Amino acid sequence: MSFCRSLFSSYAARLATAALVTLAGAAAHAQGVLRVTAIPDESPTELARKFEPLGRYLEKQTGMKVEWTPVTDYAAAVEALVNKKVDLAWFGGFTFVQAHVRSGGKVVPLVQRAEDEKFRSVFIADAKSGINKLEDLKGKTLSFGSQSSTSGHLMPRSFLLAAKVNPDVDLKRVSFSGAHDATIAAVASGKVDAGALNISVWEKFLNEKKVDPAVVKVFYTTPPYYDYNWTVHGDMPADLRNKLQQAFLTLDPNTPQGKDILELQRASKFVATKADNYNGIRAAAENAGLLK
Structure with missing residues (x-):
């Protein structure tokens, strides 16, 4: 009986520790910094200019400080999210596929511009x-x-x-x-x-x-294909993930703030997306021998 009690106590302790770690992680997100990056498909100054009003908006929507984290190249953007050095990343379709493969399916695309459905x-x-x-x-x-x-x-x-x-x-x-x-x-x-x-x-x-x-x-x-999206790591707490997704989805082009942000992002609006939308990109990468 003492062995059973000991085993149960050990199991209960592990559960309690896991719960504390989860709560601590959620608390850190709630009180901490949301680190954001993007693939450097334009000049660093242009990327920073485009992100500034979006960053201010996300601060208000999440209650977190938002920190812009530039990277040197596309591969660095992939590695930053896969290794949780950033929390939110703007990817192209191919970099999303690379991150999805590198992370073993642990990254989650939240939204894309309506234009990205037929890029x-x-x-x-x-x-x-x-x-x-x-x-x-x-x-x-x-x-x-x-x-x-x-x-x-x-x-x-x-x-x-x-x-x-x-x-x-x-x-x-x-x-x-x-x-x-x-x-x-x-x-x-x-x-x-x-x-x-x-x-x-x-x-x-x-x-x-x-x-x-x-x-x-x-x-x-070219003919159209799916492209860019905003992606998070799957370990992000669900409430923060949902809050971020809703922040993008509720951007309204009829308000001054929404109009400014959407114009800089070259978007009419943001729509929800999913990993399966990028299966065609993955197939094209495999056929071209570019997916490693």
């Missing part, structure tokens, strides 16, 4: 280059964005392969600019003949008159 990439070239279709890229130089970019590498590569153009064999040279705005600059300056980037950044540059469509043109727009 697209564009291929651009010098308007006088004579490049008018994907097949015209053979023998030319091309810049992707980051190697881990969904819209700046993975999906453009996938559509090139579908057009029977193998960038590693059929092109004169392939380079990686690191970011979508850098890809535009590479084409505009003549460093490369063509580039691939996400349509959102291209349209932003057009609207802000930072690129002349008479000098740099779009010659191919």
Whole structure:
């Protein structure tokens, strides 16, 4: 009987300890800092500018201090969330898939922009280059964005392969600019003949008159696919996870604050998402041999 009592006492103690750890973790989140990062698909100053009003909004919605945590590259964003160095991350579809695989399914996508349900990439070239279709890229130089970019590498590569153009064999040279705005600059300056980037950044540059469509043109727009999302680690307390999701879902473009945040995020609204939405991205990565 004494052994049974001892065993029960030990089990009860372990349960109590686990409960205290869980409560302590929840309390730390409730009283602490929400650390946020994003894949560096634009310049560091632009990413910080876009996040500032969103960060203030999330502070009010969660009651936590929100801390912006920049990273050096896409892989660092993945590792930061997988290793719980940050709590919330803005991923592209491919970086989400990488994080999902690296964590053994322990990361959870909360929301995506409505636009991310049908996202697209564009291929651009010098308007006088004579490049008018994907097949015209053979023998030319091309810049992707980051190697881990969904819209700046993975999906453009996938559509090139579908057009029977193998960038590693059929092109004169392939380079990686690191970011979508850098890809535009590479084409505009003549460093490369063509580039691939996400349509959102291209349209932003057009609207802000930072690129002349008479000098740099779009010659191919891809079919749509799922892309970006805001993701958390699965170990985040459920109440905080739900609070964050609702904060994004209730952003209202008819209020000054909502309008400002959504415009900076280049979103009409945020919608709930799920991991299964990115199965197509995972299949494309596996087919291209890019998922490790």
